[in-house]
Amino acid sequence: MxxxxxxxxxxxxxxxxxxxxxxxxxxxxxxxxxxxxxxxxxxxxxxxxxxxxxxxxxxxxRPDLKRGNFTEEEDELIIKLHSLLGNKWSLIAGRLAGRTDNEIKNYWNTHIKRKLLSRGIDPNTHRPINESAIPPSKTTTPNEPVQFDLAGPDQQQTVKPESMVLDREEVDNNNNNNSTSSGMTSDEDFVLNLELSVGPATTRSYRYESTRKANPDSVESTGRWGSELFRTTQAEVCLCCRIGFHNESCRNCRVSDARTIWESKIL
DNA sequence: AATCACACCAACCGCGTACAA
DNA sequence: CTTGTACGCGGTTGGTGTGAT
CATH class of the missing domain: 1.10.10 (Arc Repressor Mutant, subunit A)
Structure with missing residues (x-):
């Protein structure tokens, strides 16, 4: 075309x-x-x-843009988010109030990369530089597609890295009902859960189509992966909070309808 | 003062996706 | 289901500023 x-x-x-x-x-x-x-x-x-x-x-x-230097807290949040999301600058920017994807991308390339290298950390893998030379066995890099079993054991689907946000919560829901009393999980838990979710690659690609219910205030919406229909609900806690970086500059920390989580397959 | 190298960042480009017809 | 269009995203480029020589 x-x-x-x-x-x-x-x-x-x-x-x-x-x-x-x-x-x-x-x-x-x-x-x-x-x-x-x-x-x-x-x-x-x-x-x-x-x-x-x-x-x-x-x-x-845009009037809501924050001008000026990044704070140390913002630096650390960006690093943390990048380790989870990879180069998903718009997703990262969505969690830093007043910052744009372009700004964060530039800042990453000019400052944070060097900062991590000076700490001996590979900015791509977020692992120690020595360790980065060793190919990971069952772990994933942020930009690598991850397999999540959404449709049953014999029908795994490729999910792009940004979906890791949802999948962590899905994993939390499904596997971690015994998580800490506050409902938060540690980063170690997350790494472990990601590893457990990895499966063999598939060439099938799925187009996600979401349909918001007529009522815009509704916390529910429906979605589709390929031929599968799902229902989603709003998460109460945003990613910053879940990874222990709750901060008032993040609008999602302040607003409860941070993101959606996969709740159940309805068809 | 002139030149060069480097850093920074605004803006561009191409592609993928959402959505309507 | 197909097609066309607009939008949004991520990678890249190029202009400008600044410090070193």
Missing amino acids: GRSPCCEKAHMNKGAWTKEEDQLLVDYIRKHGEGCWRSLPRAAGLQRCGKSCRLRWMNYL
């Missing part, structure tokens, strides 16, 4: 944004809200493609 360009490239400005362009974009979004990025530039009087407008807004102009 051919792919049309995101916008007509001719007569489009490129490169750094001017103050005037910023003002036009901010004024337009204040008045009309975010969205419809394709039609926004024309409506706002900008000679930019929609993608460029979206990026400028998301990474620079």
Whole structure:
């Protein structure tokens, strides 16, 4: 299937944004809200493609952005989240209030990588550099697809790394009813559970389709992996809290409807 | 003062996915 | 079910700033 360009490239400005362009974009979004990025530039009087407008807004102009240096706590949270999620910058950014995926990605590449190397830790595997040379047997690296048994013992499915967030909670639910009284599990538990969840690779790919129930306040939604239907419910505790990094700068720590967890297969 | 090397980060590009027709 | 389109994400690039020589 051919792919049309995101916008007509001719007569489009490129490169750094001017103050005037910023003002036009901010004024337009204040008045009309975010969205419809394709039609926004024309409506706002900008000679930019929609993608460029979206990026400028998301990474620079959004009023809720936190400017300035990363704190030590943010550093450690990023490292922790990266060890669990890999290069899923948007997921990581979602757990650091006021930070963008682009900002975190840049910060990772310019600061944290070096910081970890100076500690003797491989930034890709989060293992000691000596140990990283040894191929792991039944463990996984953050970017490696992980197998989770969602559909039965003979029908394992490939789940992308971001789903590890959900799967930890699923594992917690299914296997860890005997976890600590606070409902939290230690990082060691998580590593162990991930290892137990690894299975043989499959080439089948699944497209997840979710359908939010009509009531937006509902904590339930349905989802589909391939032909399998699932019901999901909201988790009460976000990942930061679960990994022992509860912090007030994370909006998900403050808001209870952090994420969904796989609850049960309903078909 | 000029030049170079490096660090930083805003912006671009291409691809995958969601969704509507 | 197929197709077309828009959006969002992650990798990469290139301009700018800064320190060293």
